Amino acid sequence: xxAAQAGTNQQVLAGAGPAGPPGQGGPAGAxxxxxxxxxxSLAFRILRQRETGIVLVGLLMFVVFxxxxxxxxxSVENWGGITSTAAELGIVTIxxxxxxxxxEFDLSVGANFSFAALVMATMIQDHYPPGAALVxxxxxxAGIGLLNGLVxxxxxxxxxxxxxxxxxxxxxxxxxxxxxxxVTILPPTPALLNVLGGMLGSQIRSELLWxxxxxxxxxxxxxxxxxxxxFFAVGGKRLAAVEAGVPVTRTRVLAxxxxxxxxxxxxxxxxxxxxxxxxxxxTTYQLEAIAASVVGGCALMGGRGSMLGAVVGTLILAxxxxxxxxxxxxxxxxxxxxxxxxxAAVAMHTRVGQLVSGAGA
Amino acid sequence: xxxxxxxxxxxxxxxQQEQAPVFHMEKICKHFGGVQAAIDVSxxxxxxxxxxxxxxxxAGKSTVLRIASGVIEPxxxxxxxxxxxxxxxxxxxxxxLGMETVPQELSLAPHLSVAANMFLGREVVRGWGPLRILxxxxxxxxxxxxxxxxxxxxxxxxxxxxxxxxxxxQGVAIGxxxxxxxxxxxxxxxxxxxxxxxxxxxxSTLLKMREAGVGVLxxxxxxxxxxxxxxxxxxxxxxxxxxERMTNATTADEIxxxxxxxxxxxVEVGQSGEGxxxxxxx
Ligand SMILES: Nc1ncnc2c1ncn2[C@@H]1O[C@H](COP(=O)(O)OP(=O)(O)OP(=O)(O)O)[C@@H](O)[C@H]1O
Ligand SMILES: [Mg+2]
Numbered sequence: 076x077x078a079a080q081a082g083t084n085q086q087v088l089a090g091a092g093p094a095g096p097p098g099q100g101g102p103a104g105a106x107x108x109x110x111x112x113x114x115x116s117l118a119f120r121i122l123r124q125r126e127t128g129i130v131l132v133g134l135l136m137f138v139v140f141x142x143x144x145x146x147x148x149x150s151v152e153n154w155g156g157i158t159s160t161a162a163e164l165g166i167v168t169i170x171x172x173x174x175x176x177x178x179e180f181d182l183s184v185g186a187n188f189s190f191a192a193l194v195m196a197t198m199i200q201d202h203y204p205p206g207a208a209l210v211x212x213x214x215x216x217a218g219i220g221l222l223n224g225l226v227x228x229x230x231x232x233x234x235x236x237x238x239x240x241x242x243x244x245x246x247x248x249x250x251x252x253x254x255x256x257x258v259t260i261l262p263p264t265p266a267l268l269n270v271l272g273g274m275l276g277s278q279i280r281s282e283l284l285w286x287x288x289x290x291x292x293x294x295x296x297x298x299x300x301x302x303x304x305x306f307f308a309v310g311g312k313r314l315a316a317v318e319a320g321v322p323v324t325r326t327r328v329l330a331x332x333x334x335x336x337x338x339x340x341x342x343x344x345x346x347x348x349x350x351x352x353x354x355x356x357x358t359t360y361q362l363e364a365i366a367a368s369v370v371g372g373c374a375l376m377g378g379r380g381s382m383l384g385a386v387v388g389t390l391i392l393a394x395x396x397x398x399x400x401x402x403x404x405x406x407x408x409x410x411x412x413x414x415x416x417x418x419a420a421v422a423m424h425t426r427v428g429q430l431v432s433g434a435g436a
Numbered sequence: 437x438x439x440x441x442x443x444x445x446x447x448x449x450x451x452q453q454e455q456a457p458v459f460h461m462e463k464i465c466k467h468f469g470g471v472q473a474a475i476d477v478s479x480x481x482x483x484x485x486x487x488x489x490x491x492x493x494x495a496g497k498s499t500v501l502r503i504a505s506g507v508i509e510p511x512x513x514x515x516x517x518x519x520x521x522x523x524x525x526x527x528x529x530x531x532x533l534g535m536e537t538v539p540q541e542l543s544l545a546p547h548l549s550v551a552a553n554m555f556l557g558r559e560v561v562r563g564w565g566p567l568r569i570l571x572x573x574x575x576x577x578x579x580x581x582x583x584x585x586x587x588x589x590x591x592x593x594x595x596x597x598x599x600x601x602x603x604x605x606q607g608v609a610i611g612x613x614x615x616x617x618x619x620x621x622x623x624x625x626x627x628x629x630x631x632x633x634x635x636x637x638x639x640s641t642l643l644k645m646r647e648a649g650v651g652v653l654x655x656x657x658x659x660x661x662x663x664x665x666x667x668x669x670x671x672x673x674x675x676x677x678x679x680e681r682m683t684n685a686t687t688a689d690e691i692x693x694x695x696x697x698x699x700x701x702x703v704e705v706g707q708s709g710e711g712x713x714x715x716x717x718x
Pocket of ligand 1 (some may be wrong): 444468469472491492494495500657
């Protein structure tokens with residue numbers, strides 16, 4: 076029915092053209108059409124992509140580390156290691172980036188990660204079916220996300236604060252429950268854990284596939300579905316989304332739930348990788364995931380970002396971790412370099428954006 | 437399809453009066469803390485009519501429009517569409533009824549494309565459930581038609597709205613309302629950011645909308661514009677309607693006097709001989 080109405084109005088609007096002031100649609104119209112063609116050329120579109128710069132930075136980093144490490148960095152063995160480190164952070168980052176696109180933060184993902192995985196580990200240790208343990212872990216993750224979302228929207232406070240509180244809360248709960256002990260799952264390892272984080276062949280771990288597969292799925296959701304569209308709209312300008320009739324509250328809460336779910340799943344994947352879990356694992360993930368998202372082009376204020384960026388951002392942090400060591404630099408430099416890269420990346424996103432598109436605006 | 441309005445845009449007052457309002461607000465009150473933003477506001481809007489709402493800054497114009505578009509709910513008072521009482525819990529419900537709004541504060545998602553904004557909240561999809569896939573090509577094509585018909589020049593419909601000029605963004609917002617508003621279009625200062633040519637284009641499109649049978653409710657500080665396009669004028673002062681005039685039976689001086697309160701005293705009665713509330717309230 077709305078389509079029919081739109082049809083009627085389209086005719087009205089189409090009729091408005093010729094009746095408008097004279098002089099339009101002439102040379103100016105032709106010029107606009109030419110520039111539209113020009114701006115949609117492939118090279119221009121690639122340049123316009125916010126991710127192009129950071130992909131180039133990633134490639135440059137790969138070349139530099141490969142040279143500096145005398146061939147150890149770009150070995151298959153090393154990339155097996157890099158990608159499995161990256162996968163765990165990367166799965167967390169998928170959720171965090173999605174939430175940032177929606178204009179919110181989650182500083183509790185690290186605590187969520189270890190709490191959910193510790194519960195899962197404990198259940199497996201106590202001979203519950205591994206599948207049930209995974210479901211419980213995911214439910215915990217989604218539940219923590221739901222709580223973050225509901226508190227944020229009902230109390231109308233910044234999610235930075237809500238989730239900072241949640242970080243302390245769930246870190247505390249984890250320590251109370253486990254007493255700070257590491258939980259180790261003794262062989263025989265359940266098959267489920269191998270599916271989550273075991274070796275595939277001699278070099279690659281299954282967690283790499285989980286990471287990339289989930290990134291593709293979320294990327295499609297963001298770019299191709301109504302829900303994805305709403306994440307961008309809500310994060311870009313919440314009032315505009317409200318006035319356009321987007322169910323804003325539901326969309327925001329959903330983003331928190333997805334973020335919590337991914338944090339817990341990352342925890343499960345790491346449990347699959349290590350067969351053990353401790354409250355101290357994952358404690359730096361909230362900041363690293365935000366750093367990876369921002370390096371990959373997520374705007375701090377929301378409304379912008381992509382899964383390609385989230386993956387490349389994560390990969391850059393993981394390459395740094397390994398590359399510094401293999402290049403003979405002390406690993407203590409990792410944090411320092413991440414800090415510099417973070418600021419440089421944001422500066423780059425801002426400047427390149429202005430150069431390519433800002434000039435015309 | 438094209439409704440036959442009076443040629444030349446001139447409106448016949450008696451014919452107008454016989455027609456029942458398509459939308460009206462009755463004794464609307466709204467306060468924010470201690471501020472009475474709207475007090476017993478009654479406004480009627482007929483199909484094929486442009487009604488202007490004028491008043492000083494802070495008079496309550498945007499508040500009244502936001503109530504009409506479902507963004508805020510009134511403390512008391514009633515809304516009617518086609519004589520039937522309606523309750524609006526959110527802008528989505530207003531839109532579903534064919535009531536479309538261009539808010540004063542520019543209301544586009546900055547990082548979405550022109551087409552995505554045009555269809556925000558009413559996306560065209562394939563499939564079902566949470567994974568309904570956007571039909572982007574159809575939305576882009578329809579947007580090109582709509583924007584082109586409206587006469588706005590947007591260099592790149594796939595580009596972010598953020599990268600457009602302020603006037604172009606306003607053009608997109610207005611185009612969206614005009615494209616979807618089948619019964620009522622509500623505009624809050626729509627041409628404040630536009631150039632002379634674009635303003636003229638918006639005004640001529642408003643008149644086209646009127647002829648197509650839509651009721652247009654317009655807030656504008658530009659009295660020249662109000663006199664160019666409106667059929668009737670309501671004056672709002674400190675939350676109250678202090679006057680209602682047929683546009684062709686009043687002068688700018690009189691409207692200014694009403695806005696500023698130079699003519700003091702009680703609620704004035706329209707020169708058309710009609711009281712403010714009577715005739716519209718049921
Ligand atoms: N959400 C709100 N919270 C508190 N006060 C509000 C709110 N919205 C409006 N007001 C107050 O209500 C009064 C009317 O505001 P409104 O925005 O309706 O005025 P206006 O006539 O649209 O003014 P302008 O011409 O400046 O746009 C003002 O005193 C304003 O401060
Ligand atoms: Mg206003």
